[in-house]
Amino acid sequence: MTQDELKLAVAQAAINHIKPAILDGEIIGVGTGSTANFFIDLLADFKNELKGTVASSEASAQRLRKHGIEVLELNSCGTIAVYVDGADEANERLELIKGGGAALTREKIVAAASKQFICIADGSKLVDRLGAFPLPVEVIPMARSYVARELVKLGGNPVYREGVVTDNGNIILDVYDFMIATPQKTEEQINNITGVVTNGLFACRPADVLLLGTAEGVKTLKA
Ligand SMILES: O=C(CO)[C@H](O)[C@H](O)COP(=O)(O)O
Numbered sequence: 001m002t003q004d005e006l007k008l009a010v011a012q013a014a015i016n017h018i019k020p021a022i023l024d025g026e027i028i029g030v031g032t033g034s035t036a037n038f039f040i041d042l043l044a045d046f047k048n049e050l051k052g053t054v055a056s057s058e059a060s061a062q063r064l065r066k067h068g069i070e071v072l073e074l075n076s077c078g079t080i081a082v083y084v085d086g087a088d089e090a091n092e093r094l095e096l097i098k099g100g101g102a103a104l105t106r107e108k109i110v111a112a113a114s115k116q117f118i119c120i121a122d123g124s125k126l127v128d129r130l131g132a133f134p135l136p137v138e139v140i141p142m143a144r145s146y147v148a149r150e151l152v153k154l155g156g157n158p159v160y161r162e163g164v165v166t167d168n169g170n171i172i173l174d175v176y177d178f179m180i181a182t183p184q185k186t187e188e189q190i191n192n193i194t195g196v197v198t199n200g201l202f203a204c205r206p207a208d209v210l211l212l213g214t215a216e217g218v219k220t221l222k223a
Contacts, residue, residue: 006213011038031085099136099200119207143195
């Protein structure tokens with residue numbers, strides 16, 4: 001199977017998983033990235049039943065609207081029943097690295113506001129230890145150099161993602177060569193640096209379900 005076929009398979013599995021929530025009139029949180037895009041395209045089949053969605057990026061909001069799916073402001077929604085999103089890396093504890101598409105802050109907000117977080121990914125994303133994928137950190141622009149120096153002190157090698165401005169008007173530093181032995185601690189340490197908006201570790205709020213696309217079929221891992 002190609003990687004796209006695996007992404008489509010997990011997107012379909014997520015749709016099956018959330019169908020009861022859609023039919024119950026729940027609002028659905030929608031993530032960002034190529035795997036989330038497969039999910040959005042399948043979600044379009046339910047646009048008449050859907051009460052509404054909350055998007056984790058402007059790109060996903062646009063794609064949802066193109067399908068005629070309503071996109072709501074999180075502030076007008078209260079708690080979201082279920083959030084579906086991809087990941088750049090996941091471990092068996094369902095801790096994640098996200099932010100390859102620079103949407104990490106809004107993704108983290110929607111995940112935090114959701115009762116259930118379903119992560120969808122092809123099997124290549126499952127790792128023993130997080131950190132081979134460079135960890136994205138969203139930073140207030142004027143703090144870029146200061147934050148980079150602090151990240152070096154923590155043992156990382158931060159690289160400015162040239163030409164990228166987040167939906168929140170900030171910049172991204174990608175941290176290479178990070179040995180993330182204790183993801184929760186690292187997430188908190190980085191978030192404590194003044195000037196950091198947030199980082200792409202999802203360990204304090206990991207996924208609840210990981211749907212993993214493999215050649216043998218979709219595997220379900222639960223927290
Ligand atoms: O965190 C993300 C965007 O900020 C994405 O979920 C992550 O980058 C995975 O993307 P893809 O499904 O394209 O591999």
